[in-house]
Amino acid sequence: MNEIEPKGRGMYYRRDGTEITRDDRLLDPASWDNDSRRVGLDEVTFRGETFNVSTVHLVINHQYGDGPPLLFETMIFAKGDWADLFMLRYSTEEQALAGHKYIVDTLRRNELPDPNHPALER
Secondary structure: OOOOOOOOOOOEEOOOOOEOOHHHHHHOHHHHOHHHHEEEEEEEEEOOEEEEEEEEEOOEOOOOOOOOOOOEEEEEEEOOOOOEEEEEEEOOHHHHHHHHHHHHHHHHOOOOOOOOOHHHOO
16 A cells, blocks of 8 residues: 555545556546546636636545545636635535535525535535
8 A cells, every 4th residue: 555545445536436446547547537527617607706616526535534535526716717716525426516516506696605505515
């Protein structure tokens, strides 16, 4: 096991949550393709400003403590500026889709997302 891999679990995962082994990574470069990792991308206007809401499959487990692997991420960016303004991570694609929809819908109502909202269960 690599030193940086979380103990007791793998480091690389498919969208369905199954682990990708080292051999799989070598044989399946599509796992790393940006288009196949995209879960959602929406442009929204919030209080007169344009933002991009992007949700992707991370491939790499971003859970560095106890708990299930964190494999998906939603971020909000100001249009034309890829410095993130907001970020949430999820364990499953279902959670990521629900979180993405909640954030987009909330911003379109000119409201700020509540990071503790039930739609953002992770």
